[in-house]
Amino acid sequence: xxxxxxHPDHEQLYRWLDLELVGDEAETVRLHVADxxxxxRWLAELSADANSNDVxxxxxxxxxxxxxxxxxxxxxxxxxxxxxxxxxxxxxxxLIGFAGVAAAAVSPGVRRAISTATNWVxxxxxxxxxxxxxxxxxxxxxxxxxxxxxEGIAVTPTGKYRIAFRYRQREGVVNVMLxxxxxxxxxxxxxxxxxxxxxxxxRINNQSxxxxxxxxxxxxxxxxEILVGGRRVFFKVGERVESVFRANxxxxxxxxxxxx
Amino acid sequence: xxxxxxxxxxxxxxxxxxxVTALFNAQFQRIFRVLHRFSGDADVASDLAQEAFVRxxxxxxxxxxxxxxxxxxxxxxMRSMRSRDARRLEILTSSGFExxxxxxxxxxxxAMVRAETARSxxxxxxRMPPRQAQLLLLSVEGFSYREISAMLEMHEASVGVAxxxxxxxxxxxxxxxxxxx
Numbered sequence: 302x303x304x305x306x307x308h309p310d311h312e313q314l315y316r317w318l319d320l321e322l323v324g325d326e327a328e329t330v331r332l333h334v335a336d337x338x339x340x341x342r343w344l345a346e347l348s349a350d351a352n353s354n355d356v357x358x359x360x361x362x363x364x365x366x367x368x369x370x371x372x373x374x375x376x377x378x379x380x381x382x383x384x385x386x387x388x389x390x391x392x393x394x395x396l397i398g399f400a401g402v403a404a405a406a407v408s409p410g411v412r413r414a415i416s417t418a419t420n421w422v423x424x425x426x427x428x429x430x431x432x433x434x435x436x437x438x439x440x441x442x443x444x445x446x447x448x449x450x451x452e453g454i455a456v457t458p459t460g461k462y463r464i465a466f467r468y469r470q471r472e473g474v475v476n477v478m479l480x481x482x483x484x485x486x487x488x489x490x491x492x493x494x495x496x497x498x499x500x501x502x503x504r505i506n507n508q509s510x511x512x513x514x515x516x517x518x519x520x521x522x523x524x525x526e527i528l529v530g531g532r533r534v535f536f537k538v539g540e541r542v543e544s545v546f547r548a549n550x551x552x553x554x555x556x557x558x559x560x561x
Numbered sequence: 562x563x564x565x566x567x568x569x570x571x572x573x574x575x576x577x578x579x580x581v582t583a584l585f586n587a588q589f590q591r592i593f594r595v596l597h598r599f600s601g602d603a604d605v606a607s608d609l610a611q612e613a614f615v616r617x618x619x620x621x622x623x624x625x626x627x628x629x630x631x632x633x634x635x636x637x638x639m640r641s642m643r644s645r646d647a648r649r650l651e652i653l654t655s656s657g658f659e660x661x662x663x664x665x666x667x668x669x670x671x672a673m674v675r676a677e678t679a680r681s682x683x684x685x686x687x688r689m690p691p692r693q694a695q696l697l698l699l700s701v702e703g704f705s706y707r708e709i710s711a712m713l714e715m716h717e718a719s720v721g722v723a724x725x726x727x728x729x730x731x732x733x734x735x736x737x738x739x740x741x742x
Contacts (some may be wrong), residue, residue, distance in 0.1 A: 311721070312718055312719065313721075314721075314723060315721030315724065315725050316706065316721045319700075319706070319721065319724075321705065321706050321721070331595050331728050347725060350725040350726075350729045351724075351725055351728070351729050352708070352728075353700065353701055353728065355732070356697065356701060356728055356731055356732070357701050358680045359678070359731075359735065360598055360682060360697075360698070360701055362675060362678055362679035363598050363601070363679055363682055363683060364594060364597070364598070364683055365597065365603050367589075367590045367594070367607075368593065368603065368607040370589065370607065370611060371590075372581065372582035372585035372614075373580075373582075374611070375579060375585060375611050375614045375615055375618065376581070376618060378611065378615050379615040379618040379619055382615060383619060390678075396610075419592065436695045483565075492697050534634060558577070
C-alpha cells in the first residue's frame with residue numbers, strides 16, 4: 302500500500318466516492334485525501350455531484366409496477382419467432398424456386414439448356430430434328446412461333462380432330478386449355494419432337510421425349526380428342542368434355558403422359 | 562451416434578435455457594426499469610426488454626457480459642425505434658403518466674405534488690442528451706462502471722467524470738424546471 306505520489310484525478314475520486322475502487326486502490330486514495338487539503342476540498346465538491354440519493358429518489362417517481370412476464374413467456378416468444386422465421390425462409394425458398402421455374406419456362410435459352418442437359422442425362426440426342434409442320438390445307442397454319450417462343454403447330458379444325466401423342470413418356474404432361482380462339486395450337490419445347498399434320502389429325506412423334514406440352518383447343522371446336530400411346534385421355538364434343546382426369550381450379554387439364 | 566448427438570444437443574439447449582431463465586429472473590426488472598425511465602412508456606420498455614432476451618435465446622450462447630449485452634441490445638432497439646418512428650415515440654413519451662393508476666387519494670395534495678414532480682423528472686430526462694440520460698439511469702440502477710462502459714461503449718476510465726457531470730446536469734435542469742413551474 303502506498304500513498305499517491307501525485308494527487309488523484311477527478312476520475313479516481315469519483316471512483317472512490319462510488320465505491321468502484323477496492324482494496325489497496327481504495328485505501329491509497331483514502332490515505333491521500335486524509336493528508337491532502339487540496340484533495341479534501343475537491344472531494345467535498347465532487348461528493349455533492351457524486352451523491353445519487355436525490356437523483357435516485359427523483360427517478361423512482363417514474364416507476365410503475367413491472368409487467369408480469371416470466372422467462373417461460375420469453376422462451377415461447379423466441380420459439381414463435383424462430384418458427385415464423387423458418388416459415389418465412391421456406392416461403393422465400395419456394396418463391397425463389399417458382400421464380401426459377403418461371404424463368405426456365407419463359408427463357409428459351411434456359412429451357413434449351415435444361416432440355417439439353419436432360420437429354421444428355423437420359424442419353425437422348427441433343428439435336429433432334431427441327432419441327433417441320435406440314436400444312437395440310439390453306440387453313441393450316443405453318444409452324445407457329447408462339448409468344449413463349451416454343452415451337453409448335455396451329456391448325457384450324459374443320460370437323461373432328463385428333464391430337465395423337467404416339468408414345469407414352471417416362472415423364473411429362475399435356476396441359477390442355479380451352480380458348481376462345483379458332484385454332485388448335487400444340488406447343489412443345491424447341492427441338493424436342495416433330496409433328497405430322499393432316500386436316501383431321503396431328504401426330505406428335507414424341508419417342509424418347511421427356512418434355513411437357515401445351516394444347517389449346519377452341520371452345521367452339523366440334524370434336525377434339527387427345528390420345529396418348531393410342532389411348533384416348535381427353536374428348537371434347539361440343540361443349541361437353543370427357544377425360545379420365547379432372548380439370549383443375551383454372552378449368553384446365555393436366556394429362557400425364559406416363560400412362561400405364 | 563445420431564442419438565447421442567441429439568441427446569447432447571438437447572442437454573445443451575436445456576442448460577442454455579436454464580441460464581437464460583436465471584438471467585431473466587435476475588435482470589429483467591432492472592432492464593425494464595431503465596428502459597421505462599428512459600422512454601416513459603411501460604409497454605415499450607416491456608416489449609424491448611423481452612425482445613432483448615428473445616434475441617439472447619436465439620443467439621444460442623451466452624455473451625461474455627450477459628447483462629451488458631442485454632442492455633446494449635435493448636438500448637439499440639430503442640434507438641432504432643426512435644429513429645424509425647419519432648412521432649410515435651413522442652406520443653408515447655408524453656403519455657407516460659396516463660396509464661398510471663390514480664385513485665381518489667391522488668386528488669390529495671401530496672399525490673398531486675408527486676405527480677407534478679414526476680412529470681418534471683420526465684421532462685428533465687427528455688431534455689438531457691440521450692447518452693447522458695442513459696448513463697445516469699444505468700448508474701442509478703446499480704450497474705458498475707465496467708458494465709456501463711461496455712453497455713454504452715465508452716472508455717471505462719471516463720465513466721466517473723461523465724457520470725458526475727450527468728448527475729449535475731440532471732439536478733440543474735430539474736431545479737430550473739421546478740423553479741419555472
